[in-house]
Amino acid sequence: MPTPTYPFTAIVGMSDMRLGLLLNAISPAIGGVLVRGEKGTAKSTAVRALAALLPEIAVVAGCRFSCDPSAPDATCPDGPHGTPQRTARPARMVELPVGTSEDRLVGALDIERALAEGVKAFEPGLLADAHRGVLYVDEVNLLGDHLIDSLLDAAAMGASHVEREGVSVRHSARFLLVGTMNPEEGELRPQLLDRFGLTVEVAASREPDERVEVVRRRLAHDEDPAAFAAKWAAEEDALRERIAAARAMLPRVRLGDGALRRIAAVCAGFEVDGMRGDIVTARTATALAAWAGRTEVTTEDVRQAALLSLPHRRRRNPFDAPGLDEAKLDEILGQFEDEEHEEPEANEANEDDDPDPQGPGPDGPDGDGPDDPNGPGGGRPPHRDQAPVEPPAPQLPPQREDSTATEETTPANHHPQATGTPAPEAPPVAAATPFRTRKFDVPGLGEGAAGRRSRARTAHGRTTGARRPQGALTRLHLAATVQAAAPHQRARGRSGPGLVVRRDDLREAVREGREGNLVLFVVDASGSMAARKRMSAVKGAVLSLLLDAYQRRDKIGMITFRGAGAEVALPPTSSVDTGAARLDRLPTGGRTPLAAGLLRAHEVLRVERLRDPSRRPLLVVVTDGRATGGADPLPRAQQAARLLAGQGVASVVVDCESGPVRLGLAAELGRELRGPVVTLEELRAEHVSALVRTVRADICADRRAA
Template identity: 75%
Template structure:
């Protein structure tokens, strides 16, 4: 085993180190979620923490780490008799993102359970992590079914394995630590709330501190053991301090004044539920113990709020975690007068303790005075929002023919859609407009039965869900179909010499249950940002609609991508990713103006799907084209767009066109585009009325006769009221497909 990087050799990241040490002092705090950009020592810090934890006494030979003074009466290896224990180091168990359910909770030998009636159980990672650390790197990429198991174990402190009447239970209390890069997607709210504390980390911008990081890392890589020996004394000092703080913890007094401040703070920031209050109380108590005090002070409450509340204030996935520190100080001051024992005393800086550390009690782990300290204010700043980091899209120079007023004479716009002045050569694009308020959508799913990644959108064959049949197992049996197994074994009992009540089962008799659940899809947005879409009110509504579908994609565990087209080109504004909030940030900064290269946009989207199919062939795409259907630039732009659209239809990609055309006269070009795509079209009004995804349940990929017939009649009826273009719209609507609705 390689020598781990010393915890005390970490440079900066004071909040991260403090949060980990508080959990080492009081595991009841509930773990840590570390959010931040790549390359910020997240994993290094977590792996280094295990060396600071005190040793664990266990019952000799127990695979489930039962304590000798209070063994678990339901331990599968029990019952245990009282006696001396065996000391071992605390474990840090890593849960791989791609782990199976059996690897996490353990596995039963189904064949022996059926034939011999014995509980032959092989412990999983939850058993290994009992009384230690369970570490999940890239926790936001963990599959939903593993997240559910973690939630259950964290809530009950035990793991249950149930298989066709055979059950095993064992204790599973662990310190849950997760790291994640927000650019790769957010966590489900249920799992987010299970982490007691959260810390935002970012790389230092101080040159001296960055130099020290590189110097120490190179020294460690060259001679890990020698480097660790240099920090051994500091490591031992922090380890002793953790032990002392654990011993002091039961003596710490959490007064009524501090409790009132905690309750008032949680109420002021409108956090959901009572878990935040409990976590804050435990964190403030651990802070006092870490500082060597028996009383909880206001500075402990303040630091606890900064660690325990930011991730609990998120109302949707596009909200960045954070806390208004001015409001926090006002709340603490308002509710801190009743109990003089909880005030900040004479320290004007509530962040600093007696030793100037960030933990209110000299909380900085010992380390040599080095270049890491200049410029380090002891507080980790969250990374800048994606929109602050993105530069505005390069400005296109346009000629008068590219202005909205000079669009094709066959495409009249109503006066309220026109920009006040036409674009002139060299004139800048229209400034990006903010999106409208998001709304709740209904289900938008891909037809058929897929086999993609677990999610919540389209029907798929999965390891979890309702049982639909049985088959012979391929590899390790995970989900036994009991009835099918008995039916397979029953005809052979006499030949196998059965002489009792037990059923003689062999490997060939076992049957795996086939299940149907839901999968996540790739939702690729193709957004028209040309001059004809540039009317501010319309673009605000369009962005609000796309934002609503992005929110739906987050809830259904989809990957999303964003292609925009305007001027002369199409751009991949966001390659397919699980980070829905990154897509929302790109959408907010989307500029508009210029011609409408519809064919170019569709071809670029087709190329994105081709590349993504090579990377993730099991994930089925859903293409959402947001446009008014107009096309300008080049020879026969509408014909070119039709040919590009037919590429999607030929490959069977599910699609829906959001018709953004408005005004008293409408051409129905988006309906024609939907017909060429082999998908469905809905108007922007239907989208704004909370019915885009509500109108679409299954986006059919073909041109079925019944779909053409039903939509042709409905299209003719609705478009007939639109005036002179009714015949043309009815004809295009006959090419669209069946559209159904279902509430999400």
């Protein structure tokens, strides 16, 4: 007997998440919900509990695509169904693993049967399994872009189209889409965020009593799941009935012109692109009214719907966390207060034309509605106008430096390490305006995760060759397969027009695309950077490179060196916005332990190579090339650079040296690392474009002269 699911009504707190899930259960047309939050906040538990609340569905007996017997899909691959036999089963909750393939998601043709037997046998994928149920994607931000595209296209159209290997299949795929993610592990692209109907932020409670209750209930469930489920059975049944009642009331909810004007004003006020935000907000407000047992959408419904449907759609910078300014929202809605006072009179005049025999009912605004903190949807959502709090930056250890002098103002014969005072620390400066940077990539051909930086063998891209299948055949190279089978036809006794194909003849396509890399920044934060007022420009350059890494789907890490050592300011992660936040708080001051920064980079890359051997690194060293920390600083830095170069680490040196007199130390470092050296000015893509135009003009002039 399977272990009972943790009850939905037993979840403590998390009112936003529970309300967002319930609204989608009432109105699947909302388009699903994305749950963003730290690990261990009951995201997966809530989704699985919701699936247990959904009513049973009637399906056509024997149909692999869960057709509704009252309205079977005319294009169902298992059809036509004629007069179908009915059977009932619970709504499914299908989980999409992070490591799934495109064939497993959308379905695939059985290549071997197609070639050997001449039949088109289609094997349904997870989208077909999830039809009329729940499709749950944990860590949706870690899925490949091509999988997310297929997933969200099916969610938007309510159908999945499979076009490959000469087979065209279409089947219905309507499901409640729920995605969960930890923002610290990377963000979704804005255009993909927009495809989720609602988004909610969750975080563990900081109230001791609430945390105690969470632990108490979890332990009770783990000790005796059946008894725990029986204890909450009455609440679960009541919630299940309320969902069914809200579904039945939904078609009778009236969305008046006043509510539509409020929705339009809010979306316009927050500069929401397109019309999807308006439509989703309208559907959410309607579902909120049905959940509260009302047939009229109110201003509070519009407000609460906007807080759920617009935070991830407002226009924002790539590193800004989703959020909505509630004060601005109230200001926009406040413009309609006079209109709201006039609407009841108009409604009373038309009361006979649109009777509501049930009225608000016991579950209306005075009952267990969304504003009732004790209800399952509990309470008004918390403020979303502030970004999630980032974890504090690592504390830099005390440095034994002079308390007033920086590196460049300290006499050469003075040794500040002997004073016992901490290193001077300049307050963090703001980054200069970011710009579009040159593209740097890792030489050679990799096999890492799909991205947009370096050349790699990938599942998607242009076909460059063929090879024997390594595992299950998923990408047939038809010409190579026929070529391999053709010489053996007489020996195999071929007598007809067909081609006799065996397993050894099958060939799969080798494709070349782009991969994402691990971009590790090593940033000089010493006093030499602050003394010449260069840190703002340096931060602007690093921020620009971070933005480039975000767009190219890289993992990033950051090491800073100053004073007496180097710190891992950001361990390698996919959360580029976290890197931007750490960069913003980066202090400066002290000597320049360049060797320590390079050696720390070597250690970080060694560990990451063990964790993810297929992801190739790109080292970006941002420095003026000075080395003044420790004994024999310059020779040690050169030795560390040669160590990195000897292991084949691709490197780029961003030379931050400025002023009329330049020592060229960054160029020396670049030669040791065997990588290119670019100045802050040359880092700009505009500089490269201008250089290319100049070279082309010179070439044309030379040709005309000849």
